[in-house]
Amino acid sequence: MQTPLLLHAERLTKRYGRRAALTDCDLRIPRGHIVGLVGPNGAGKSTLLQLACGLVRPTSGTLSVLGATPAADASHLARVGFVAQDTPVYASFSVADHLRMGSWLNPAWDPTLAERRIGEVGLDPAQKAGRLSGGQRAQLAMTIAAAKRPELLIFDEPAAALDPLARRGFMRNLVEFVRELGASAVLSSHLLDDVEQVCDYLVVLCDSRVQVAGPVPDLLAAHHRIAGHPVAPAGAEVIWAEHGRAVVRGDATTGHVEPVTLAELVLAYMSRAAGTGARPGADAAVAR
Ligand SMILES: Nc1ncnc2c1ncn2[C@@H]1O[C@H](COP(=O)(O)OP(=O)(O)OP(=O)(O)O)[C@@H](O)[C@H]1O
Numbered sequence: 001m002q003t004p005l006l007l008h009a010e011r012l013t014k015r016y017g018r019r020a021a022l023t024d025c026d027l028r029i030p031r032g033h034i035v036g037l038v039g040p041n042g043a044g045k046s047t048l049l050q051l052a053c054g055l056v057r058p059t060s061g062t063l064s065v066l067g068a069t070p071a072a073d074a075s076h077l078a079r080v081g082f083v084a085q086d087t088p089v090y091a092s093f094s095v096a097d098h099l100r101m102g103s104w105l106n107p108a109w110d111p112t113l114a115e116r117r118i119g120e121v122g123l124d125p126a127q128k129a130g131r132l133s134g135g136q137r138a139q140l141a142m143t144i145a146a147a148k149r150p151e152l153l154i155f156d157e158p159a160a161a162l163d164p165l166a167r168r169g170f171m172r173n174l175v176e177f178v179r180e181l182g183a184s185a186v187l188s189s190h191l192l193d194d195v196e197q198v199c200d201y202l203v204v205l206c207d208s209r210v211q212v213a214g215p216v217p218d219l220l221a222a223h224h225r226i227a228g229h230p231v232a233p234a235g236a237e238v239i240w241a242e243h244g245r246a247v248v249r250g251d252a253t254t255g256h257v258e259p260v261t262l263a264e265l266v267l268a269y270m271s272r273a274a275g276t277g278a279r280p281g282a283d284a285a286v287a288r
Pocket residue numbers: 016019020021039040041042043044045046047048
């Protein structure tokens with residue numbers, strides 16, 4: 001039997017009244033990846049993460065996580081750890097209280113991992129969570145999510161509150177942690193550097209729709225930057241073009257062809273969805 005996918009969405013749609021947060025999204029993401037979910041404000045990233053945790057239900061279409069409906073039962077809840085955007089903690093509880101609560105609520109709680117990590121990141125077990133800095137709160141929330149020993153860790157903009165140095169450390173830590181757990185992770189971020197640093201699978205969401213998704217090495221191999229009278233050969237798709245430069249999907253044989261960075265690839269899809277830059281074919285010719 002095949003191992004169930006990490007995330008499997010088919011025509012997944014979520015509407016809030018007349019507003020579409022996700023529209024007809026198809027995803028087939030295998031396990032073992034650290035998935036970066038990127039896109040502009042209001043693209044639907046948090047909605048997708050909340051659907052994956054079972055906090056909200058689809059309007060139509062289907063989503064399965066680790067082969068089951070999200071939050072279908074207590075055992076599925078235990079397999080997924082979620083760190084929400086504002087890393088909520090109980091202000092009047094100490095760091096140690098949070099760990100105690102974690103051990104009561106989670107059958108597979110790993111106290112050794114939790115205590116080791118609290119020590120590693122320099123948190124005082126006696127300190128009230130309400131007095132922690134944003135970065136320390138993020139570390140506490142990540143520790144609690146990880147000490148559940150989940151198969152999937154979900155982070156909604158995990159490092160948004162951190163200064164650049166703390167962020168770099170946090171993201172490095174996150175990768176080590178996910179690997180140590182033998183887990184997979186999905187994280188949303190506006191910070192393309194972070195995504196580039198830690199993610200090996202990318203999903204670009206714009207305006208409620210998946211624009212592109214796949215393993216990062218495959219996406220980088222499939223896209224090129226061309227400059228100087230770019231001509232994309234037949235079969236190649238111009239994703240974005242402006243001022244004599246273009247990002248194309250498929251082979252590019254004319255013009256000055258260079259590899260594309262992850263940030264350029266993401267920005268090309270975001271610009272296309274936003275309707276900025278020249279329309280494909282206007283600035284970069286497509287050979288027929
Ligand atoms: N509970 C809700 N009620 C009504 N509309 C909502 C709700 N949650 C999200 N939306 C709408 O759904 C769309 C997608 O929102 P979502 O928060 O998923 O986007 P996002 O990509 O996470 O944005 P950001 O990067 O700004 O956090 C937006 O138009 C938003 O206004």
